[in-house]
Amino acid sequence: MKKIQINKQEVQFLTSTQTVSGKDVLEIIIDGQSFFYRSPEMVGDEISYISHKKIDDKLTQNAPRLRSKVSEDEQGLVFVTAPQLGNMGGQTFEMDSNMSRSKRSGGDADEGAMVSPMPGKVLKILCANGQEVKKGDSLLILEAMKMEHTIKASQDGVVEKVFYQEGDLVEGGVELVHLVKAES
Amino acid sequence: MKNQMSIKRILIANRGEIALRIISTCREMGIETITLYTDTEKDLPHAKLGDFNINLGSGPLSETYLNIDRIVEICREFSVDAIHPGYGFLSENAHFAKRLEKEKIIFIGPSADSIELMGDKMGSKKRLANLAVPLIPGYHGDDQGDKHLLDQAIEIGFPVLIKASAGGGGKGMRIVEKQDEFQSALESAKREAKNAFGDDRVLVEKFIQNPRHIEVQVLSDSHGQHFHLFERECSIQRRYQKVVEESPSISLHPETREKMTKAAVEITSGIGYLGAGTIEFILDDSDPKKQKFYFLEMNTRLQVEHPVTEMVTGVDLVAEQIRIAAGEKISFAQDDLKVRGHAIEVRVYAENPEQEFLPSTGKITKVGDFSPVIKGIRFDCGYSDGNEVTIDFDPMLAKVISYASCRDMAARKLIQALDQTPFFGVTTNRQYLKRILAHPEFLAGKTYTHFAKTYEADLLEKDISEEERNQLFADVIAAHYFYKKLNTVVKGPSKGLSNDHLKSWSTNNSFRNV
Numbered sequence: 001m002k003k004i005q006i007n008k009q010e011v012q013f014l015t016s017t018q019t020v021s022g023k024d025v026l027e028i029i030i031d032g033q034s035f036f037y038r039s040p041e042m043v044g045d046e047i048s049y050i051s052h053k054k055i056d057d058k059l060t061q062n063a064p065r066l067r068s069k070v071s072e073d074e075q076g077l078v079f080v081t082a083p084q085l086g087n088m089g090g091q092t093f094e095m096d097s098n099m100s101r102s103k104r105s106g107g108d109a110d111e112g113a114m115v116s117p118m119p120g121k122v123l124k125i126l127c128a129n130g131q132e133v134k135k136g137d138s139l140l141i142l143e144a145m146k147m148e149h150t151i152k153a154s155q156d157g158v159v160e161k162v163f164y165q166e167g168d169l170v171e172g173g174v175e176l177v178h179l180v181k182a183e184s
Numbered sequence: 185m186k187n188q189m190s191i192k193r194i195l196i197a198n199r200g201e202i203a204l205r206i207i208s209t210c211r212e213m214g215i216e217t218i219t220l221y222t223d224t225e226k227d228l229p230h231a232k233l234g235d236f237n238i239n240l241g242s243g244p245l246s247e248t249y250l251n252i253d254r255i256v257e258i259c260r261e262f263s264v265d266a267i268h269p270g271y272g273f274l275s276e277n278a279h280f281a282k283r284l285e286k287e288k289i290i291f292i293g294p295s296a297d298s299i300e301l302m303g304d305k306m307g308s309k310k311r312l313a314n315l316a317v318p319l320i321p322g323y324h325g326d327d328q329g330d331k332h333l334l335d336q337a338i339e340i341g342f343p344v345l346i347k348a349s350a351g352g353g354g355k356g357m358r359i360v361e362k363q364d365e366f367q368s369a370l371e372s373a374k375r376e377a378k379n380a381f382g383d384d385r386v387l388v389e390k391f392i393q394n395p396r397h398i399e400v401q402v403l404s405d406s407h408g409q410h411f412h413l414f415e416r417e418c419s420i421q422r423r424y425q426k427v428v429e430e431s432p433s434i435s436l437h438p439e440t441r442e443k444m445t446k447a448a449v450e451i452t453s454g455i456g457y458l459g460a461g462t463i464e465f466i467l468d469d470s471d472p473k474k475q476k477f478y479f480l481e482m483n484t485r486l487q488v489e490h491p492v493t494e495m496v497t498g499v500d501l502v503a504e505q506i507r508i509a510a511g512e513k514i515s516f517a518q519d520d521l522k523v524r525g526h527a528i529e530v531r532v533y534a535e536n537p538e539q540e541f542l543p544s545t546g547k548i549t550k551v552g553d554f555s556p557v558i559k560g561i562r563f564d565c566g567y568s569d570g571n572e573v574t575i576d577f578d579p580m581l582a583k584v585i586s587y588a589s590c591r592d593m594a595a596r597k598l599i600q601a602l603d604q605t606p607f608f609g610v611t612t613n614r615q616y617l618k619r620i621l622a623h624p625e626f627l628a629g630k631t632y633t634h635f636a637k638t639y640e641a642d643l644l645e646k647d648i649s650e651e652e653r654n655q656l657f658a659d660v661i662a663a664h665y666f667y668k669k670l671n672t673v674v675k676g677p678s679k680g681l682s683n684d685h686l687k688s689w690s691t692n693n694s695f696r697n698v
Contacts, residue, residue, distance in 0.1 A: 004661075011657050015665065026665060028658040033651065035658035040666035044555035047667045051659065068663035071550035071608040079549060079608035080660040080667075088648065090603040091615050093660045117542045119575060123375070144575070147355070147423075148376055149542065 005096045020059050025052070045069050051083075112160070112179040114151050118172040120144030122164045127177065131159045139177050142170070156182040191215060191265045191290065191510045196234070197255055198270030200566030201582060202486075203230035206268050209502040218262055220255070222248045224576055229568050236262060249273050252280055259289050266290035266509055268502070272578070275485040276303055292509040294459045294484045301455060302482040305349050305387060312479060315454045317447050320466065320478040322389030324349075333388055334366050340390050346370055348377030349385035354424020356380060359391055394632045396467040397421065398433050398477065400448035401493045403460050403504055405514045410453045412445040413493050413501075414523050416462075419631040420620060422541065427613075427636065428620055429489035430528040431496045434591060434629035435467065440475040451482065460505050462487045469632075488531070488583065491562055495527035495587040528594045529585040530617045532607065534573045537616040538645055543579040544611040547572050551582075552605035560587040560594075561601045573610050581607055591629075595621045619643045 001012050014029040026037045036052035036059060048067045052059040066083035073079075078095040082088045124141040127133060133153045140151040140162070157179035164170060194210055195218040196203045203219055207230075210217045219234030223242040231237055238258055240248040247254075250273060259267065267289060269275035281296035293299070302308045306324040313319065322344075323336035337344045337360065346369055348356030356377030358369035370386070378384040401413040417433035418426040436444070448463040464480040490501050499521070504514065535541045548571050554561065565582035567573070573581065584605065586598035599618050606614070620626055623639060636643065648656070 006657055006660065011661075013658070013661060015661070026662060028661055028665075030654045030658055031650070033654050033658075035655065035662070037658075037662040037666070040670055042667070042670040045550065045553055046555065047663050047670065049662060049666050051662075066659060066663070068660065069550070069552060069604075069606050069608070070663055070667040071606075073547065073549045073609060078664050079606070080663045081603065081606045082656055083659050083663070084603055088615075088645075088656055090606075090618060091645075092606050092608060092611075093656075095660065095664060117539065118545075123379075143379060144543065148372070149540070 002097075003099060005099065006093050008094075010099075020054070020057070023059065025059065039065075045071070111154060112157065112181060113175045114139060114154065114177040114179065116142060116151075116170045116172055116174050116176050117149065118144050120149070120170060120172075122166055122168045122170060122176070123148060125162055125164075125166055127159045127162065129159055129161060132182070133157060133159060133179065142176070151176055153179060155179060158182065189213070189215070189507075189510055189512075191506060193218065193235075193263065193265050194292070194506070195255070195259055195262070195264045195267045196220070196230075196270065197249065197267050197274050198272070199225065199230050199249065199577065200228070200580070201564045202270040202488075202566075204233060204566060205564055206270065206502055207233050209500055209506070212500075213503060213506065215506070218258065218264060220249065220258075222576070224572070224574055228566065228571055230566060245273075252277075252283055256283065256287055256289070259287070264289060266292050266506070268292040268505070269485065271485050271488055276483070278303065290509050292459070292505050294457055294461065298455060298457055298461075299484045302461075302484050303350070305347070305351070305481060306385075308482065309479070311455070312451065315450055317451060317479045318477060320389050320392070320480075322387060324387045326385075328385055330367065330370060333370060333386070334363075337366055337388050338363065340388060343391040343393075345389045345391045346373045346386050347389065348373065348381060348383070349387055350381040350383040351377060354421075356384075356386065357424050392466055392468050392478075394468070394470050394634075395419075396433070396435055396469055396631060397426075397464065397480075397633050398436060398444065398467045399462045399464040399487075400445055401460070401462055401487075401490070401501070402448050402452045402457070403499075403501070403508070403514065404452045404457045405508045406458055406511055407513045409514050410449050410457070411514065411518050411521070412448050413497050413499060413521060414445065415441065416487075416489055416492055417631065418489060419633050420626070420635050421633055422636040426489060426531065427617070428528065428530050428626075429492055430526065430591070430594075431492040432523050432526065433467075435469055435631070437475055440467070440477065444477055447477075447479070451479075457484075459484075459508050460486055460490075460501055488580075489529050491564060491583065491585045492527040492529045495562065495585060496523045496525055497521055498524070525587055525589050526591040526594045527585060527587045528591070528598050528621070529583050530598060530602070530621070531580050532582045532584060532602075532605070532617070533613045534579040534581050534607075534610045535613050536611045537613050537643070541613070543575060545573050545575055546610040548581075548607055549609040551607055554601070554604050558586075558597060558601055558604070560597060561585070562587070563601070563605065565605075567607075581610070581612065592627060595627060615645070616643055 016027050028035045037049050040049040048065050051063050053062045069081045071079045080093050082091045120142045123143045127139045137153045138150045142149045160178045160180045162177050193216040196206050207217050216235040218236045219230050221231035222240050274280040278296040278300040281291045284291040309324050343361045346358045356373045358373045360366050360369045374384040396419045398415050404410045416431045418429040420428035462483045465477045468476040534544045562585040584601050586594045588594040602614050
């Protein structure tokens with residue numbers, strides 16, 4: 001089993017190559033589902049290949065030739081666009097085989113932590129320590145790139161701590177407000 | 185050409201895609217260019233493609249792209265004939281235009297007076313009230329007391345729009361639906377206006393329910409000729425930032441077009457305008473048989489969306505700007521100008537539509553390329569492979585413009601083009617743009633300025649089933665697998681090298697001909 005993260009979601013899969021009816025085929029298995037591919041071509045930065053279904057040991061092409069673009073950065077992070085089919089077609093997926101790196105930036109963070117999405121300035125604080133808030137309530141206004149961004153409560157709860165004051169400059173990814181979940 | 189052009193060297197006081205776009209026309213005209221860049225932009229194309237490229241160092245904008253003294257100094261040092269300001273930055277800075285006049289450097293743009301007049305939204309509306317140009321009911325006065333503004337809003341009638349007087353780009357704008365929301369909206373608008381423009385004066389206007397944003401491109405020379413180059417529709421906006429722009433407008437009746445373009449030329453001749461400009465109107469389309477339009481504002485510069493006009497009229501607006509600045513006469517007549525086909529532009533931003541459009545940063549590992557070439561696609565991009573996108577500047581990465589014989593085909597073509605330019609490494613609004621272009625209401629021409637808000641949910645990523653997700657993940661894993669194999673073969677030291685690991689995948693005949 002190989003393990004990677006695709007857009008921060010952990011995915012386990014198996015790959016194997018085989019010959020079916022004299023054709024070289026790549027099989028990828030995810031969650032017990034098998035997917036078959038063959039006939040890769042690369043022109044410019046575009047990779048294309050054929051997707052198959054296997055019925056009674058016979059391969060049938062189940063879609064037009066798929067076209068994707070692929071790129072890698074120096075750290076081995078891989079970017080792939082989904083083939084131009086369906087509503088996710090053309091979307092960029094980020095694949096990371098370095099699980100420990102992805103974990104760190106992954107979404108397992110504390111749900112009560114309202115984090116600054118990017119560097120900016122705290123313009124206005126709209127909540128106070130001890131205040132009860134409902135999901136979606138505005139907690140704080142951050143100014144970044146000359147636009148105002150409202151930080152909203154991700155859940156019902158009580159404001160445990162506001163970490164900054166109006167006018168403070170903050171880094172991206174730091175906790176601005178901490179909420180404690182409401183006890184029901 | 186009769187005489188030699190008096191402009192031989194142009195300093196481009198801008199960056200990114202617009203700097204490249206100006207370089208392109210300058211090269212066509214045999215004019216040398218000087219580009220500016222900052223420390224963090226050393227690797228960007230505009231830092232390299234000028235005939236001279238000047239490093240402005242680092243620091244706040246006031247010390248780099250907005251540093252008038254430094255820019256004038258560079259002009260002297262390099263004997264610059266003229267400055268093209270692009271859009272944003274110093275393009276609508278009357279003080280800058282005045283200074284250049286004093287320094288005997290040509291400003292490729294209108295006079296300082298025109299910039300001053302149109303830069304002040306209250307002043308411009310007062311001035312235009314004397315011309316036969318329709319204005320939206322509103323308060324544009326000097327009394328900025330909260331109570332007074334509220335009284336004015338009540339008189340105009342809710343919903344109203346609060347706008348920064350010195351504004352642009354949607355900063356400091358708020359729609360107020362009800363009276364009791366007025367105060368907090370006013371405070372927020374003033375705060376944003378103060379931060380963005382250092383001026384918190386606002387105006388209050390009637391808010392039109394189903395408006396379209398239509399603007400007329402104008403061009404005036406120093407020989408008293410005033411032209412229009414028809415309209416652009418830019419109704420698809422998000423937070424007052426234009427996202428999709430097209431020409432011609434699908435909604436404009438021929439008679440309305442006639443009236444609107446006439447009003448635009450009336451303004452430019454009325455104020456003795458010079459150069460390229462854009463007159464923005466709000467079209468009230470609620471009664472399709474009786475379209476009404478109101479003057480919104482005039483932008484005294486080249487617009488971001490100027491390429492759609494260039495594509496349907498065949499006029500190079502930057503070339504015309506330069507010729508006009510050199511004192512030449514516009515060589516065509518109004519009747520020579522015709523709109524042919526349809527052009528649509530989308531703006532690719534480094535932002536994440538799935539996370540409230542927060543600007544994103546990162547290193548672009550690959551912009552993408554067009555192979556095979558898609559005819560009629562224009563790609564105005566300020567970045568190349570390996571460039572870093574930082575939060576120092578505007579998050580717009582590129583404009584993709586498509587031209588076709590009809591609107592439907594232009595939209596379809598644009599979707600194809602967006603698939604060719606993934607901007608790997610940075611989260612962009614590409615998928616969001618594609619969903620707009622494929623949206624049935626967009627294709628039906630139901631493009632009102634609230635489109636992005638009305639169809640907000642349609643424009644975001646759809647949830648997919650577990651099976652679909654697995655199929656998708658398998659597809660991208662396969663793409664990467666094949667990429668690795670084929671890329672290794674191409675880049676490997678010797679083509680014929682036998683390598684067990686690659687064997688079944690590498691040779692041409694085992695895979696290409698099955």
